[in-house]
Amino acid sequence: MHSQAIELTSMRESKPLRSRPKRDRERLVRIVLAIAGWMTVVILALIMIMLFVEGLPIFAVTNPFSFLFTSQWFPVSDPPVFGILSLIIGSLMITATALVIAIPLGIGAAAFLAEIAPPPLREAIKPVIELLSGIPSIVLGFVGFLLLAPAIQRIFNLDSGLNGLTAGILLAFMCLPTIVSISEDALSAVPREYKEASLALGATRWQTIYRVLIPAARPGIVASVMLGMGRAIGETMTVLMVSGGRLAIPSFITDPMSAMTARIAIEINNAVFGGLQYQALFAIGIVLFLITFSINLVADLVLEKQRRRYA
Amino acid sequence: MSPTSGKLEGRRFRSRNATQTAAFIFLSACVLLILVPVLYIIIYIIVNGAGAISWDFLTQLPKQRGLQGGIFSAIVGSFYLMVGVVVFALPVGIMAAIYLHEYARQGPLVRLINLSIVNLAGVPSIIYGLFGLSFFVLMLKMGSSLLAASLTLSCMALPVVVTASREALATVPNSYREGSLALGASRWQTIVRVVLPQAWPGILTGLVLAVSRAAGETAPILITGTAFTAILPTSLFDQFNALPYHLYVVATQIPNMPKSTQWGITLVLLVMVLLFNLTAIILRIRLRAQRKKWGL
Numbered sequence: 001m002h003s004q005a006i007e008l009t010s011m012r013e014s015k016p017l018r019s020r021p022k023r024d025r026e027r028l029v030r031i032v033l034a035i036a037g038w039m040t041v042v043i044l045a046l047i048m049i050m051l052f053v054e055g056l057p058i059f060a061v062t063n064p065f066s067f068l069f070t071s072q073w074f075p076v077s078d079p080p081v082f083g084i085l086s087l088i089i090g091s092l093m094i095t096a097t098a099l100v101i102a103i104p105l106g107i108g109a110a111a112f113l114a115e116i117a118p119p120p121l122r123e124a125i126k127p128v129i130e131l132l133s134g135i136p137s138i139v140l141g142f143v144g145f146l147l148l149a150p151a152i153q154r155i156f157n158l159d160s161g162l163n164g165l166t167a168g169i170l171l172a173f174m175c176l177p178t179i180v181s182i183s184e185d186a187l188s189a190v191p192r193e194y195k196e197a198s199l200a201l202g203a204t205r206w207q208t209i210y211r212v213l214i215p216a217a218r219p220g221i222v223a224s225v226m227l228g229m230g231r232a233i234g235e236t237m238t239v240l241m242v243s244g245g246r247l248a249i250p251s252f253i254t255d256p257m258s259a260m261t262a263r264i265a266i267e268i269n270n271a272v273f274g275g276l277q278y279q280a281l282f283a284i285g286i287v288l289f290l291i292t293f294s295i296n297l298v299a300d301l302v303l304e305k306q307r308r309r310y311a
Numbered sequence: 312m313s314p315t316s317g318k319l320e321g322r323r324f325r326s327r328n329a330t331q332t333a334a335f336i337f338l339s340a341c342v343l344l345i346l347v348p349v350l351y352i353i354i355y356i357i358v359n360g361a362g363a364i365s366w367d368f369l370t371q372l373p374k375q376r377g378l379q380g381g382i383f384s385a386i387v388g389s390f391y392l393m394v395g396v397v398v399f400a401l402p403v404g405i406m407a408a409i410y411l412h413e414y415a416r417q418g419p420l421v422r423l424i425n426l427s428i429v430n431l432a433g434v435p436s437i438i439y440g441l442f443g444l445s446f447f448v449l450m451l452k453m454g455s456s457l458l459a460a461s462l463t464l465s466c467m468a469l470p471v472v473v474t475a476s477r478e479a480l481a482t483v484p485n486s487y488r489e490g491s492l493a494l495g496a497s498r499w500q501t502i503v504r505v506v507l508p509q510a511w512p513g514i515l516t517g518l519v520l521a522v523s524r525a526a527g528e529t530a531p532i533l534i535t536g537t538a539f540t541a542i543l544p545t546s547l548f549d550q551f552n553a554l555p556y557h558l559y560v561v562a563t564q565i566p567n568m569p570k571s572t573q574w575g576i577t578l579v580l581l582v583m584v585l586l587f588n589l590t591a592i593i594l595r596i597r598l599r600a601q602r603k604k605w606g607l
Contacts, residue, residue, distance in 0.1 A: 022497055029499045030414060036403050037410030037424060040473065043466050044427040047434065050445040108341030116338060125342060127592045132349045134520075134588035136527025137436075138555040139577055142562050143352050146570070176345055206331035227433065234435025236530040237555075241563065261437045265530055268441070273449060285441045289434065296433035300426065 051289055054274075055282030058082065067283065071249050075267065075277040082280045084287070086249045090164065090257035091288075094239060095232040097168025097253055098175060102232075103225055105172070106179030107214070110221075113180070114187035115209050126181075133177035141241035144170040149242055156254055160244060164253045167243040174235055175228030182227060182303075186220020187213055189310050219306035226299035230292045236261040260284050353585075356577050363575025372541040373552075377561050378568065382576055384541050385557035388457075389526050389583070391544065392553060395461025396468050396525045401518055403465075404472025405507075408514075411473070412480040413502055432470040439467050440534035448535055458547040460536030464528060468521035475517020479510035482602065516594045523587030527580065529555040554580040 059067070062082050070083030109129075113122050148169060149161030156165070190213050198208040214221065244256020245266070264281050271278040371381030415421050443463030453459040483506050491501040538550035539560045558576045561568050 026497055026499055033406050033410035033414055036406035037415060039403050039407055040431055040469060041424055041427040043469065044431050044434075046446060047438065047442045050442050050450075051438070054441075054445050105341045105344055108338045109345055112338040112342050116335060117342075125346065127589075128346055128349060130592060131353075131585060131588055132345070134523060134527070134584055135349075135352070136529070136555055136580060136584055138527070138529045138559055139356070139581055140352075142558060142573070142577055143356070145562065146573075147352075147355070173345075173348065180345070204327050204331045206334040207327070210334070230433045234433075234437065236435065236437040237559065241559075261435060261530075264437050264441065265533060268444065268534055282441060282445070285438055289438050292433055292435055292438075293430060296430045297426075300429045 048289070051282055051286050055279055055284075055286045058276065058279035058283045061276060062280075067280075068287070071247075073247050073263075075271075075280055080276055080280075082276075082283075084260065084263075084284055086247055087258055087260045087263050087284065088287070089249055090243065091233055091259040091261070093250060093253055093257065094164050094167045094171060094243060094259055095229060097165060098171035098232045099225065099229060101169060101172035102175050102179055102228055106176050106224070106228070107183055107221060109176075109180050110183035110187055110224075111209055111214070114184045115205070115213065129177050129180055132173060137174065137235055137237045138241075140170050140173065141238035144238060144242040152254075158254055160256060162242050162244040162256055164243060164250060164255060164257045167239050167257075167259075168253065170238045170242060171232045171235055174238065175231045178231055179224045179228040182224030183217070183221045186217035186224065186306060189220065189306070190216045191310060217306070219302045219309070223299040223302040223306065226295050226302070230295040230299070233295075234261060234288065234292050236265050240265050260288050264288075353581070356574060356581055359571070360574035360576075360578025360581075363571045364578065368575060369579070372543075373557075374541065376539070376565055377557065377572070378565065380541070382554070382557060382579065384543055384552040385554045385576070386579070387543050388537070388551035388553040389555075391457055391551065392461055392464060392532070393522050393526050395457070396465050396522050397518065399462060399465035400468040400472050400521060404469055404518075404521075405476050405514060407469075407473045408476030408480055409502055412477050413498070413506070428470045428473055431466075432474075434467075436467065436528055436530045437534075439463055440531040442466070443531055443535040454548055455536050455538075455550055456548045457536055457544050457551050460532040460551070461547075463531045463535045464525040467528070467531065468525050471521040471524065472514075472517055475520070476510070476514045479513025479517070480506060482513060483509045512594060512598050516591045516598070519587050519591040519594070523584045523591070526587070527555055527584045529559055532556060533559070554583070 061080075067082055067084060068088070069085055070081075071085040072081040072083045073086065074081040113125060117125065144166055145162075149166050151161070152158070152163070152166045152169075153161030194212055194216055195208055198212040199205070203211070239259045240262040243259060243262060245258050245262065246256040247258055250257040264284055267277065268281050271281060368381040369386065370383055372383050373385075374380035411421060411424060415424075440463065443459055443466075447453050447459035447462050448455055451459075453462075487505050487509065488501055491505040492498070496504070532553055533556060536550055537553055537556040539557070540550065540552050542549075544551040554576065558573070558580060561576060562573055
């Protein structure tokens with residue numbers, strides 16, 4: 001602290017304050033900083049522009065309705081057929097499986113961390129959950145490929161362990177850190193008076209968690225689930241490695257299936273730049289982007305609501 | 312109160328307590344169901360991968376499509392990518408955070424920037440890949456290259472760096488700024504010499520996380536610049552190999568690949584990424600302790 005004060009005094013300059021060159025420099029600094037500040041907006045806009053510029057031309061060849069709601073995908077036959085329904089259903093089934101597992105586990109773990117665990121235990125567990133979010137998706141995919149898939153195959157007596165269920169279980173672990181950390185924040189942000197009032201009225205700790213804290217933190221919990229869902233839908237490498245990659249509408253979760261993200265990753269390197277297949281893959285990108293964009297937008301609004309509620 | 316009603320009350324209390332015990336067991340089970348698989352995976356990778364790790368494995372170039380030799384080209388490629396993210400995303404991210412926290416007036420424009428930060432953080436990695444391919448590789452004619460891949464990953468890392476830097480700036484007490492300004496320093500001098508030094512550890516935490524995430528990404532670089540190669544890149548416009556990409560190819564496209572080599576690559580990637588994460592966690596804990604000491 002002392003050294004800070006000394007540094008401050010040495011900063012005084014002999015020249016008069018707000019001399020001209022200094023003012024000009026301040027103005028320049030402000031402009032440069034503003035450009036950097038707007039960079040995120042520019043990048044987001046560029047992403048949208050590039051997706052639409054490269055993807056929309058496909059709808060001159062195939063109409064949007066048959067693109068979205070038919071399931072024939074023959075991008076290199078003559079004439080090519082582009083229907084992504086099986087990919088959309090695959091993505092949704094895998095994501096739904098992931099959420100069915102991750103929602104109870106995630107909210108349960110968040111409640112445990114926020115309300116039950118003594119502080120030292122909480123400080124020990126939270127870094128491990130953070131480490132989970134650091135494990136690269138390719139590593140999780142590889143582990144799923146070699147360890148989980150054979151186990152799933154044995155347990156459910158299937159032809160192959162590479163299917164929607166295996167992918168869903170792995171994706172649950174990808175979205176768990178998001179759900180746990182944001183839900184825990186939401187639970188901890190509930191004012192202490194709520195908890196004290198409930199306990200004073202004779203409710204048990206569990207009744208307080210279940211009937212008072214979770215309802216009070218609901219917007220934050222909902223937002224955490226939505227952000228987790230966004231992560232699951234957008235996940236690529238894990239799904240690519242363990243979902244089986246079959247291009248047909250899956251009838252059950254243990255069927256091999258493909259997802260939008262995985263299809264783009266598999267085919268984009270073989271597509272002729274600017275060709276129909278390339279355009280169709282960008283059109284899948286548009287669909288994916290619109291889904292994740294709306295999820296994030298709504299989640300942000302919900303979180304904002306939560307923040308204002310207890311501000 | 313009659314004696315019977317008292318008995319009933321007692322029974323209700325007991326069942327309430329039983330419910331609570333059952334619920335707490337369920338909640339603990341939730342935590343265990345997350346922790347046990349995570350620790351199991353990490354330990355399994357360490358046990359199965361450790362055998363493949365040797366000095367040669369880390370420092371030799373791959374031979375015969377990765378069947379022999381080491382993974383040096385993949386390590387070097389990943390290192391260059393991380394340097395790229397630091398070079399591109401760090402300055403822009405810090406400047407953006409300074410603008411948003413120290414200069415911009417709250418209003419609809421800042422709200423728009425905030426919204427774009429939140430949404431950029433949620434854009435799937437494969438979409439960044441498509442963007443990198445169409446914009447950096449094709450439109451700006453960088454070709455499939457280290458430069459295009461680094462820029463793509465930097466775009467991904469930017470929201471993380473901005474958010475962390477901004478939070479770090481917010482923890483610097485306003486009295487510091489006021490003190491500096493009162494002594495006649497300009498706004499920019501105050502930021503560079505007073506605010507940034509205080510915020511630096513927090514910024515570093517965010518940067519470390521962003522870099523580790525970038526190092527683990529596969530999908531975006533798969534599209535914008537990787538090649539399964541033993542040749543080290545000599546310029547920004549060369550293709551390159553990287554650890555996650557090397558693992559992907561070796562695991563899915565090379566038949567008869569020994570399992571131990573695959574686990575070895577996984578271990579190197581995991582150790583690299585988790586070391587970064589651990590650094591960030593430790594930095595943050597120390598920061599928090601320091602702040603507590605200051606009574607902030």
